[in-house]
Amino acid sequence: MTLKSGAVRWTVSILAVALAAGGAGYWVGHRQSPQPQAAAPAGAGKILYYYDPMFPNQKFDKPGKSPFMDMQLVPKYADGVGASAAPAVTVDPAARQSLGLRVVEAKMGNLAATLDVTGTIDFNQRDVAIIQARSGGFVQRVYARAPGDIVRAGAPIADLLLPDWGGAQTEFLSVRRLGKPDLTAASRQRLRLLGMPESLIASVERTGRPNGVVTITTPISGVIQTLDARAGVTLGMGQTLAQVNGLGTVWLNAAVPEARAGDVRTGQSARATLTSFPGETFAGRVIAILPTAQADSRTLTVRIELPNRGGRLRPGMFASVALGGDTTAVLLVPSEAVIRTGTRTLVMLAVGDGRYHPAEVRIGRDAAGQTEILAGLSPGEKVVASGQFLLDSEASLTGIAVRPIGGGQ
Template structure:
């Protein structure tokens, strides 16, 4: 077959263009930025590895989709902490400034066990007088009294006509005229047993006439609570005519949260202020802690006795109470640094260079904007006072576990020994084995509220997986150090 020169020249041109395009594409492909650098944000540093936030212990050398969850792997950068240290949240200086992060060192100090609560004034239920009829009779006169009136001791309440008393006095006067001391003494004793006072008996002796009308008076000063005496009413022996509550002392029933029950004791001093008397304080003491707790408010009632010599403290008044105590040395942090999650209490520790990690603590008393730390923190450790909630959220999303109570400062960089960690056991099937991990489809773990699922466990020792293969059904134990769930032992299930 013969081709003319023009056709040959046209074909050569097409070939040259194709070769040039292919070479350019090959050169451009080799000049592309490596994947690890292309996915690194500016200023983030070099990517060390990729990981699944749900399984942070498993590392991957390239990006992609997680084999465990339906999500993309997340990069861990060189400035995100070394593999041997506890995971931390890194915040650059610009972000720290915009968030307004403040850091304060935990320090030893003195915290007074002052407790500020509220309460209401009530009558002293131990200072009550019940006025009754000592004999059957009639109410002949009622003095101008009404419930709520404040009366003094000896104030008359009502005049009673008591026929039995009149008859007994007549007999006494007759025996007395006989001049026999033994009979006279016996008759006088009978009048006393009927309820007559020595003053009334002496009055009958002086006048020589029986007196069947008796004036009933109040034995104490106070407020009339009930008044059942009415003119012309027939009375039975022992019937109540009035009830008077004393006002020389009053009770203050203070509501103390049950969480602070240990800070209150009988005999403790109390200082009270009332809105009706601004700038004035009333001193009292705790006389009782009632044995029941209010179910709706979760408070217990503390009874405080207050002197009320001038009668200004009136039942029903609202009061603020300060229950004082001796100041005690304690490890203190600002109260705003404490994060209460409901299940546990945390603080965010500042590790330096803009790195932060959570630590679990146990708290005690709180006063004056400071909180006592009973366990989980050491003097001199720095805690975040503002912006800690954002850092805690980031730590939770990154799967960073809080330093446990009792771990001490060293536990921030060194994992606790396996012998001291809580070991969880269950049964599962081996899905995959690598040099540093084992993927298992395991049954539920009730102690952790875990359902049955497939997950990867790091190997505490590569020898644990020696002799096992995919498909084996095993019984295994694991713990949960900061690096993630770690396999501690594994054995084949009998009969496999």
């Protein structure tokens, strides 16, 4: 019994200690429970809801700890600072300085933009000479020419024996001996209609002898593209003997992205640089925008004409091209002030007294850190150029309506 009584007393003591510890723990737990929410700031209105700053789209009706992060929920007041009924986001001066908000004015200015593209040099297809036989005959002699040779204007290509021309010249000389000016003039005109050059007709008149062998020459300087004249070949009237491409000017065919087609126009200035001539710039102008787009690269071909002094620019060379923009005055804002959401483009307007609200805009070109505003802003309106994303998130969170294009100030 004594042992049992001692054991009972020992057990009761253990239970008493446990109860005391439990009570103390309960008291300590209550003492360490979360404190009530801080008092509302002076001037604050009704609490609309509570939210976690890390997950602002999730709203809660009661205060407490966030289910997402180990932090207390923050109240949202209906006082104009983010309240859904407020027309703008309001930021006090101290917060503006902390956020680094920078406000700039939309101004009219010149956007002398350049479009950088690439292209290749090609022959000027408008500077082409086709050398043909104007009468049937034979190739009597071929001069030492080959495709790819560079020739000067007047360089001989081949000597042709043209029997029809020889017969016509003999008749002309016979009529001329009659001493009748009318008949002589008619016979001379017949030689012209057969395609004889004036120099050959004058030579026949001066020498009084027919000349059925004619030397065919190139009328322009350039490069021989094709050469079909071969000694002993029989020729038909109009048969092509050679084709010569001029090299005085060349074409630069530049590939312009389809999305930038509106930035290019005929007559626009262009500057080309080539790795073959480091530090040198070749100036030209846009002479045509080809009507067909390249389906595989989604580009347009812009044809630029370049002077080719000394024939240094050779077809096939690769070039970098800078297409000059115009200097028309347009409404400009810093490019960093523009917020692209994917569905529309916004800026944050500064309406005074630390109040801001979003406005939709339609933008144009970008250049040198400036963006052209086509619609949605007026000259003199102020936009936020730094920290605008925070303001846009707050405006979206609190449901502030975006000023539509054409909605006025």
